[in-house]
Amino acid sequence: MSEQKTPYDLPDVAGLSLGILGGTGDQGKGLARRFALAGHQVTIGSRRAERAQQAADDLGLSVRGADNAVAAAEPDVVIVAVPWEGHKDLLESLRAELAGKIVIDCVNPLGFDKRGAFALPVEEGSAAEQAAAVLPDSRVVAAFHHVSAKLLLDPEVEEMELDVLVLGDDREATDLVQALAGRIGGMRGVYGGRLRNAHQVEAFTANLISINRRYKAHAGLRITDV
Numbered sequence: 191m192s193e194q195k196t197p198y199d200l201p202d203v204a205g206l207s208l209g210i211l212g213g214t215g216d217q218g219k220g221l222a223r224r225f226a227l228a229g230h231q232v233t234i235g236s237r238r239a240e241r242a243q244q245a246a247d248d249l250g251l252s253v254r255g256a257d258n259a260v261a262a263a264e265p266d267v268v269i270v271a272v273p274w275e276g277h278k279d280l281l282e283s284l285r286a287e288l289a290g291k292i293v294i295d296c297v298n299p300l301g302f303d304k305r306g307a308f309a310l311p312v313e314e315g316s317a318a319e320q321a322a323a324v325l326p327d328s329r330v331v332a333a334f335h336h337v338s339a340k341l342l343l344d345p346e347v348e349e350m351e352l353d354v355l356v357l358g359d360d361r362e363a364t365d366l367v368q369a370l371a372g373r374i375g376g377m378r379g380v381y382g383g384r385l386r387n388a389h390q391v392e393a394f395t396a397n398l399i400s401i402n403r404r405y406k407a408h409a410g411l412r413i414t415d416v
């Protein structure tokens with residue numbers, strides 16, 4: 191096996207705390223679980239603090255619950271894990287709390303009908319570009335779109351065998367998010383381009399959902415030769 195190419199060193203992110211907006215859903219809760227297991231202090235956010243507290247208590251692992259404003263303001267890095275329908279309004283309401291922060295967007299604007307999942311058109315290009323437009327004072331990075339919430343939450347799954355595409359316009363921020371992805375066992379963060387290329391990464395989730403349905407799987411991506 192050839193040696194893995196490492197064009198540069200990623201930063202040490204072990205001490206960073208994470209807030210997760212919409213962390214009461216499967217995706218946010220799953221990421222909270224994995225990052226807490228990796229030793230990070232995690233705050234689950236919700237529109238209702240009690241719901242967040244309940245989700246945090248369900249996980250144990252010293253995860254904290256709070257309303258979305260606290261989960262946005264206090265931690266070092268914030269993950270957005272709300273449905274596409276609530277994305278813009280929520281971020282607009284938290285512009286001040288998120289100013290100056292790295293904001294990781296994993297939102298997939300998808301529709302579903304009898305034929306399965308399909309990508310929705312987005313005026314700004316992608317959910318991540320919408321986040322960047324709404325949060326001019328934050329550093330928005332797109333990542334974790336193809337991670338299965340079911341596997342994140344499954345206690346039988348020790349390692350998450352996939353690569354996470356990390357996109358953004360700020361190299362320091364994408365490096366940091368690549369390093370964060372690497373904190374989850376089996377996962378690797380791979381730089382995937384600038385935010386203007388986030389649309390097809392978000393949209394590709396519809397293809398993965400088709401794969402999952404056909405093969406009864408929780409498919410992820412592996413990028414070869416890097």
Ligand SMILES: NC(=O)c1ccc[n+]([C@@H]2O[C@H](COP(=O)([O-])OP(=O)(O)OC[C@H]3O[C@@H](n4cnc5c(N)ncnc54)[C@H](OP(=O)(O)O)[C@@H]3O)[C@@H](O)[C@H]2O)c1
Nearest residue numbers: 212214215216217236237271272273274276297298335339
């Ligand atoms: N599920 C997956 O496998 C997966 C994988 C990759 C990416 N994603 C993306 O991650 C995001 C979350 O997925 P999910 O399956 O966890 O979704 P979800 O369970 O439907 O929603 C997550 C949480 O968002 C909050 N929420 C719901 N509607 C909202 C609104 N209109 N405004 C603000 N907050 C709202 C709710 O929390 P409160 O009621 O507590 O506020 C809910 O528990 C989605 O955008 C999805 O595309 C999901």
